[in-house]
Every structure is written in structure tokens, then in C-alpha cells.
Amino acid sequence: MKTAILFKKLLGAMFAVALLAGAQAAAAQDAATVASGKVLFTRLCAACHGADRSDQGRAMLPGTDALRIKYKGQLPALLEQRTDLTPDVIRTFVRRGTWSMPPFRKTEISDAGIDAVSAYIADAARTKR
Amino acid sequence: MAILPPGVSAANFAKALKEFEAAVGKEWVITDPDEIHPYRDYFSILKDQDDELVPSAAVCPDSVEQVQAVVRAANKYKVPLYAISTGKNFAYGGPAPNLRGSVTVDLKRMNRVLEVDEKRNTALVEPGVSYMDMYRHIQERGLKVMIDTADVGWGGLMGNALDRGIGYTLGPYRDHSNACTGMEVVLPNGELMRTGMGAMPGSTSWQDYKYGFGPDPSGLFAQGNYGIVVKMGFRLMPMPEHWRTGLITVPRRRDFIALVDMVNYLTDLFVIGEPIYSSPLNGLLGDAAFRRAALDFNEAEMDRIAAANGRHSWQVELQFYGSERTTLANWEWATELILRTVPDAHCFAGDSLRMPVTTAQIEAAERPYPAPYSSVMRRNVMHGVPKLYMWRSPGRTDESPETWNETHIGLFSVVGRSGEAVLKAQKDFQDIVKRTRPGAEFVASLTTPLQWNPNTFFLGNSFFGTATRNDNSPEGKIRQLKELREVLKLNAEAGYGDYRAPPLLQDDVADQYSFNNHALRRFNETVKDAIDPNGILSPGRGGIWPKAHRSRRGAVRK
Numbered sequence: 001m002k003t004a005i006l007f008k009k010l011l012g013a014m015f016a017v018a019l020l021a022g023a024q025a026a027a028a029q030d031a032a033t034v035a036s037g038k039v040l041f042t043r044l045c046a047a048c049h050g051a052d053r054s055d056q057g058r059a060m061l062p063g064t065d066a067l068r069i070k071y072k073g074q075l076p077a078l079l080e081q082r083t084d085l086t087p088d089v090i091r092t093f094v095r096r097g098t099w100s101m102p103p104f105r106k107t108e109i110s111d112a113g114i115d116a117v118s119a120y121i122a123d124a125a126r127t128k129r
Numbered sequence: 130m131a132i133l134p135p136g137v138s139a140a141n142f143a144k145a146l147k148e149f150e151a152a153v154g155k156e157w158v159i160t161d162p163d164e165i166h167p168y169r170d171y172f173s174i175l176k177d178q179d180d181e182l183v184p185s186a187a188v189c190p191d192s193v194e195q196v197q198a199v200v201r202a203a204n205k206y207k208v209p210l211y212a213i214s215t216g217k218n219f220a221y222g223g224p225a226p227n228l229r230g231s232v233t234v235d236l237k238r239m240n241r242v243l244e245v246d247e248k249r250n251t252a253l254v255e256p257g258v259s260y261m262d263m264y265r266h267i268q269e270r271g272l273k274v275m276i277d278t279a280d281v282g283w284g285g286l287m288g289n290a291l292d293r294g295i296g297y298t299l300g301p302y303r304d305h306s307n308a309c310t311g312m313e314v315v316l317p318n319g320e321l322m323r324t325g326m327g328a329m330p331g332s333t334s335w336q337d338y339k340y341g342f343g344p345d346p347s348g349l350f351a352q353g354n355y356g357i358v359v360k361m362g363f364r365l366m367p368m369p370e371h372w373r374t375g376l377i378t379v380p381r382r383r384d385f386i387a388l389v390d391m392v393n394y395l396t397d398l399f400v401i402g403e404p405i406y407s408s409p410l411n412g413l414l415g416d417a418a419f420r421r422a423a424l425d426f427n428e429a430e431m432d433r434i435a436a437a438n439g440r441h442s443w444q445v446e447l448q449f450y451g452s453e454r455t456t457l458a459n460w461e462w463a464t465e466l467i468l469r470t471v472p473d474a475h476c477f478a479g480d481s482l483r484m485p486v487t488t489a490q491i492e493a494a495e496r497p498y499p500a501p502y503s504s505v506m507r508r509n510v511m512h513g514v515p516k517l518y519m520w521r522s523p524g525r526t527d528e529s530p531e532t533w534n535e536t537h538i539g540l541f542s543v544v545g546r547s548g549e550a551v552l553k554a555q556k557d558f559q560d561i562v563k564r565t566r567p568g569a570e571f572v573a574s575l576t577t578p579l580q581w582n583p584n585t586f587f588l589g590n591s592f593f594g595t596a597t598r599n600d601n602s603p604e605g606k607i608r609q610l611k612e613l614r615e616v617l618k619l620n621a622e623a624g625y626g627d628y629r630a631p632p633l634l635q636d637d638v639a640d641q642y643s644f645n646n647h648a649l650r651r652f653n654e655t656v657k658d659a660i661d662p663n664g665i666l667s668p669g670r671g672g673i674w675p676k677a678h679r680s681r682r683g684a685v686r687k
Contacts (some may be wrong), residue, residue: 005199043261047282055507055518057494062521069530096166099533101525102223103167105216106159107189107237107257 030119035121040113041080044104049079063101081122087118131162132185134208134230136677142185145206147431149188149232152198157189157238168216168233170225172523172537174606174633180685182225182632184211187233193313193321193359199234200357201319203665207677210234211667212357214288217281220539221292222631227669228678229685234357242266243360244336247274249312250365251336256358260515274365275485275513277302280517282515287361291351293629295509297403299450300396300583302366306351310336310362314350319659322356336362352629353653354667354675355660366450366513370488372415373449373456374479374506375463376498378409378441381469382438385443387470388547392445393546394466396583400459402448405506406577409440412501413571426556431574439501443577447508453481477502477591486512535601536609540616541587542625542636544578544607551578551586554625558590561619587628590616610686617641630667636683639672654679 046052048063060068060077068077076082091114097103109117133142149158159165168184169241175181190196203210211226212234218224224233240257245267252274260278263286267274277296279289288294296303311325322328324347327335339345339362349355379388395401413419413434422430435442447463449456464476479497481522482490491514496504509516523534544554559573578586600608614637617627621641630638641647653673657664664675674682 015629016563043265047261048520052488053492054521055492055509055516056496057492062517062524065521066525069525069527080300099170100520100537102171102217102219105167105187105235106164107235108216 033116033119034123035120036113037116037118038124040109040117041120044109045079045117048101051078051080057091066099079121081128082121082127085121087115090114090118090121131160132183132230133258134185134232135228135611137206137208141206142208145202145208145232146186148202149199152202153188153190153195157191159189160185160288168224168235170217170219170223170631172223172535173225173631174536174538174610175686176535176606177648178603180229182227182229182685184226184233185230187235189235189238191238193315195238196234196236196315196357197319199323200317200665203232204318204663207663207665208232209665209668209678210357211670212236212256214291215283216288217259217284218288218292219281220537220631221629222633223462225632226634227246227632227667228681231668234252234646235358236359239359242682243367245270245272245274246336247272247367249337250274250367251362252286252365253336253360254286255360255361257285259283259285260289264513264515273368275368276303276365276512276515277308278513278515279305280510280519281517283517286363287358289328290361290363293351295581297581298366298400298513300399301364303403304582304584306341306348308364309347310339310364311341312347312350312358313363314356314358315423316356317663317666321359327362336364349656352671353457354657354670354673356666359662362437369450369452369484371451371453371456371482372484372512373453373460373481374497374504374589375447375449375460376444376475376477376479376502376504377447377463377467378444378477378502379467380436380441380473380564381432382442382552383585384471384474385552388443388445388474389546389548389551389621391463391466391470392447392580395447395459395463396580398630399406400449402450402465402511403583404448404580404682405446406443406580407446407505408443408575408577409501410435410442411575413438413440414575418571424559424570425570426574441502444502446479446504448506450484453483454666456481479504480508484512486514532601536606536630538634540613540627541579541589541632542620542627544588544625546578546580546584546586551588554588555625557625558588561590561616561623564619565615584630588625590620607686627635633685635669635672640683 048061050061052061053059054061064077094104094114133139146158168187173181188199188200209228209231211231213224214236216224236256237257241255242258260282263276277298279294290309293306302308311327313323316322324345325339325341326332328341350358383536392404419434449459467474477498491508498504523537525533544550552598555573555576559571562569562571578588581587613634617637626641627638639650657673658676661675664677668675668678
């Protein structure tokens with residue numbers, strides 16, 4: 001009987017450890033996705049949609065400035081501050097284009113890459129990077 | 130809606146696609162309409178029309194061998210291909226083919242920087258390497274070379290050079306096609322060829338001597354369709370120690386001739402980078418009397434009003450690359466030269482910056498010149514730092530919050546590199562606007578030349594580039610197409626050829642170069658038929674149509 005109880009406790013402990021390990025692995029995977037999304041955002045998006053200043057004293061880059069004009073303060077002009085951009089929304093804009101932003105081919109950014117960019121934007125907006 | 134390549138049956142197209150899949154993998158043969166969408170010209174005048182220049186499929190190789198396999202399969206089924214590198218050549222057609230239904234060969238996956246030699250100042254790259262990729266490669270390694278970037282940094286070194294793209298630094302570097310040091314090409318039969326010293330097995334000087342021995346065919350691949358270039362070498366500028374600018378203004382309209390003479394002298398002695406011309410008188414166009422004088426080319430009145438407003442008629446910003454002392458000496462020499470011929474010219478010293486410049490220096494608002502003069506020089510391109518700043522122009526801005534330029538098109542005419550030629554071209558261009566769009570008001574008398582290519586001037590008839598921003602209806606776009614075609618015809622009648630165009634207008638531009646009953650085009654097409662008998666490589670590009678598709682010349686929306 002005692003052995004059975006001990007065995008159950010052992011099983012429970014093992015399950016808890018497995019859950020913890022699974023959660024840690026998932027967190028690590030999420031962090032890796034966010035990190036890769038940040039690299040892609042920096043390389044493919046930030047030249048228009050980043051927080052840098054523009055040239056000749058202009059305060060905003062073209063994409064950021066366009067969203068400032070469009071949203072008139074109702075939404076952030078910076079994508080990295082947006083909490084309402086789902087992966088599907090981002091995929092639509094990237095693959096279809098909008099206004100002067102042309103569509104991007106999958107040789108330029110894969111579907112997984114778009115998901116990673118979405119994860120990065122969500123993380124950046126949440127942690128106010 | 131799925132479309133077929135012209136002259137290819139559905140059964141044969143299916144077989145070709147299977148062979149493409151075998152060559153590059155199923156994932157990299159794209160036929161899904163949603164995935165084909167980004168292969169269209171996003172700014173096409175014919176967007177969503179039945180005759181829009183869209184591909185039937187795209188195939189995306191990752192190696193030279195895969196490109197060869199694709200070309201061989203295309204030959205087997207006579208499927209026309211259209212190769213793109215980064216596909217960002219917007220204003221000149223983007224990734225879209227000349228022939229509707231072609232299969233796009235998307236080379237973006239081949240994006241390796243194969244070599245950068247900071248002692249010989251050369252590089253060897255694959256087609257998919259963008260200016261941003263190259264800049265990052267150099268920065269990450271701390272290499273002491275700089276690139277000459279196009280305005281919009283997402284473009285690629287190879288694709289830009291193959292469309293005779295241009296930049297902003299010293300002459301030998303900003304003519305991107307001329308800065309090519311050799312190439313590796315997949316020919317229409319699938320064979321691999323290298324030019325220059327690359328043609329010699331074991332050569333260690335491929336990027337040093339572009340000619341090798343015998344005829345150098347590398348020029349044939351720019352704005353042509355004789356092969357798919359899979360590697361290209363470039364000459365790079367070593368990072369100078371210092372950058373200096375200065376502004377020279379001249380008071381009277383006719384002083385422009387002496388100003389250009391002085392700048393040409395310094396350009397051809399390789400003393401200055403790209404000079405930036407403009408007119409301080411643009412600020413007077415709100416004055417009704419001045420505007421009238423400018424519209425009428427009333428030079429005496431323009432000079433009188435300019436003087437009354439304390440403005441000189443023309444300005445040029447000069448830039449010098451070198452050491453602190455050599456750039457200073459060269460600037461002082463430039464001032465001496467202009468004052469010899471135009472004693473009342475003004476010379477203002479500008480920036481004096483240690484290179485490489487910082488991001489803050491590129492972004493800085495402060496400009497060194499006193500009012501009413503100002504700098505229009507964009508520092509990032511002068512320093513080979515690729516950005517997307519210029520992408521502001523077609524999009525949403527404070528000046529245009531509700532419309533964007535849906536038909537973003539570049540057209541620039543080659544004009545003789547002299548002040549006299551520019552002053553004449555201004556009148557000719559205004560006349561062309563009057564004839565093409567009667568009643569339109571266009572001030573051409575202040576249009577200044579672009580010296581993107583060091584050896585000539587380009588003059589933009591900007592009126593037609595922006596005229597439809599507020600009319601994005603399908604009818605408005607077609608009207609624009611007709612006007613542009615008329616402009617190209619009238620340009621040619623006046624002696625001006627255009628240097629680059631989107632596919633939709635390439636036949637019209639090729640028509641301008643008609644000496645001796647189109648001897649040049651007949652030569653190009655004789656070569657085309659000899660090396661590409663099935664006519665599979667980019668039919669129509671550069672106005673060169675292979676026999677199999679020659680009847681399609683100028684057929685779109687005639």
C-alpha cells in the first residue's frame with residue numbers, strides 16, 4: 001500500500017516536472033520566436049515603420065508618419081506599440097500591400113516569419129520596449 | 130484567375146511546372162493566385178485589368194544549378210521566363226514581366242554576399258542581395274568600404290545595375306552598370322558563362338579587370354534579355370576620411386551655362402561627387418508676376434524679380450570626398466573657378482564631417498546655408514547608407530493625406546550635359562506638356578538637371594509623373610498611359626531619348642532609338658534569335674522581342 005502511495009507521489013512529481021519543463025520549453029520557444037521576429041522586423045519593416053527619425057529633420061519615418069496622419073492619435077503611429085494587430089491582419093497587409101506599401105513575396109519573408117514578426121510586435125507592445 | 134503562358138498548352142504547362150518542382154522543390158513553385166499577387170506591378174497603370182502584365186507562376190531557385198535546370202525545362206516546353214532579383218524596381222515595373230503569362234524566376238533566395246575585398250575595393254554578390262543586406266554585411270565586419278546605394282535601399286545591387294540604375298557618390302561608382310566588374314550568367318540554353326577575367330579558369334583577378342580578352346558582352350545583359358545573371362562583381366568606394374559640401378549660387382538665368390561648365394570640369398577631373406542643382410527661385414512661384422515671367426521664359430523679367438527679392442537664380446551643392454585638407458583645398462578651388470567667370474557668384478561653405486558619418490548627422494535638421502538658400506542634398510545616399518526615406522513620396526503625407534500615387538512611374542530623358550542644352554530642354558518640355566495636355570499650366574523654366582550619371586544629364590518631365598495622383602480611376606490611369614506614350618514620342622521628335630522605363634512603356638522608349646530604320650533593334654533581335662531560338666528569356670525586355678513573340682511588340686493597350 002505504502003509502495004503504491006509512494007509510486008503515485010513519484011508519478012505526480014514526475015508529471016509536475018514534465019509540465020514545468022514543457023512550460024519552460026514553450027517559453028523558450030516563444031522567446032526564440034520573438035527574437036527572430038525582432039530581427040525580421042528590424043531588417044524588413046523598421047526602415048519605414050521604426051521609431052527612428054527620418055532625414056532632413058523630419059520626426060518620423062514614412063510608414064510611421066503615414067499611420068500618424070491616418071489615425072490622428074486614435075491609434076499609435078508606431079507598429080511596435082500596437083496591441084490590436086493579429087497575425088492574420090499583419091499577414092494580410094504584408095502579402096496584399098496597402099496604399100504605397102507594396103506586397104512582400106514569400107522569398108522575402110515566409111509565413112512563419114510573418115508570425116514571428118507578429119509575436120515580436122505583440123511582445124514589444126506589451127512590454128513597451 | 131489562373132493564366133497560361135502564351136503559346137503553351139495547359140498540358141505542357143503542367144509538365145513544365147512538374148519539372149520546375151523537381152528542380153527547386155514543390156514549395157518554391159508558386160501558382161496560387163494569392164501567392165502570385167506580390168509578383169504583379171503593384172503600381173501598374175493596368176492594375177486589375179484583363180491585360181495587366183502578370184505572371185502565370187513563379188519559380189524560386191536557390192542555386193545556379195537550379196537556375197540552369199529551370200531554364201532547360203523552360204526550353205523544353207517553350208515557357209517564357211522573366212527573371213527578377215529583389216523585385217523592388219518600383220517606378221520601373223517592380224517584379225512584373227514584359228509578357229503577360231511569363232513564369233517569374235524569383236532570385237531573391239540567392240542572397241549571398243560572396244566576397245568583399247577591402248584592399249582591392251571590390252565585391253561579388255548574388256542577385257538577391259539588397260543594398261540593405263550589403264550595408265549590413267559591411268557594417269557587421271567593420272570593412273572600410275562604402276556602397277553607392279539607390280534611393281530606396283530595399284533594391285538590389287545587381288538588379289539596379291542591370292536596369293542602369295544610379296546613385297550619388299563619385300562618378301565611377303554611381304553609374305551602377307559601369308561599376309560592374311564582371312558577371313556569371315546562365316545563358317538561354319542553360320549553359321553557364323563568365324565574363325572578363327572570370328572566363329579564365331583559376332584566375333585570381335576576376336573583379337580587377339572586367340574585360341579579360343576579346344569582346345566583353347557584359348553590357349548586353351543590362352536592359353536586355355540574353356541571359357540570367359547569377360553573380361555580379363562591383364567596384365566599391367574605399368571609405369574616405371572626410372566629406373565636405375559647399376553651395377555656389379549664380380545671380381542671372383544665363384549664368385547657369387558658366388555654372389555647368391565649372392561643375393563639368395570638376396566632375397571630369399573626379400574632384401566632386403554628384404552635384405545637386407536646384408533653383409532658389411522656386412520660392413517665388415507664388416508671386417503672380419514672377420510665375421507669369423517663368424511660364425513665358427521671360428528671362429529679363431525673371432532676372433529683375435529675382436534681384437528685387439535678393440535671390441540668385443541657380444544653385445549647385447558640391448560634395449567632396451577625401452581628407453579634411455584635400456576636401457578644403459578642392460572646395461576653395463571650386464570657388465576660385467566660378468568667381469573667374471561669374472564674379473558676383475556666392476559661395477557658402479557647408480558641412481565638414483569626418484567619415485563615416487553618424488546616424489544623427491544623417492538625420493540632422495540643421496543645414497548650413499543662410500536664407501533664402503537651403504540644402505536639398507539627402508545625406509544618407511551621399512554616404513551610401515541605404516534607407517527608405519524616399520518612399521515617403523508616393524504615399525500618405527501631410528500635403529496629401531487622402532490620396533497616394535497609385536501609378537508611381539519614373540521617366541527621365543537624356544539631355545546634353547551643358548547649360549545651353551538644359552535651357553533649351555526646359556522650353557521643349559514645356560511645349561510637350563502644352564501639346565499633350567492643352568490648357569495645363571506647367572512651369573519648366575526652373576527644372577534643373579539630375580547628374581545621376583556623371584557623363585550626362587537626366588531631366589524629368591515631372592508634370593506627367595504626378596499629374597494623376599488625384600485621379601486614380603481606371604479611366605484616369607489609361608489617360609495617363611496615353612499621355613505618357615505621346616510624351617515619349619514627342620521627346621524623340623525633339624531629340625530626347627529616355628533612359629529607363631516600366632515594361633508597359635519599354636517598346637515606346639525603344640522606338641525612340643530608331644536611327645537607320647531601327648538598325649540597333651534589328652541587331653539586338655538578331656543576337657536574341659541566335660542565342661535564344663525558343664525566345665524563352667524575358668521576351669520584350671528592353672524592347673527586344675524574340676521571333677516567337679515578335680508580333681506582340683507594342684501590343685498592350687495600343
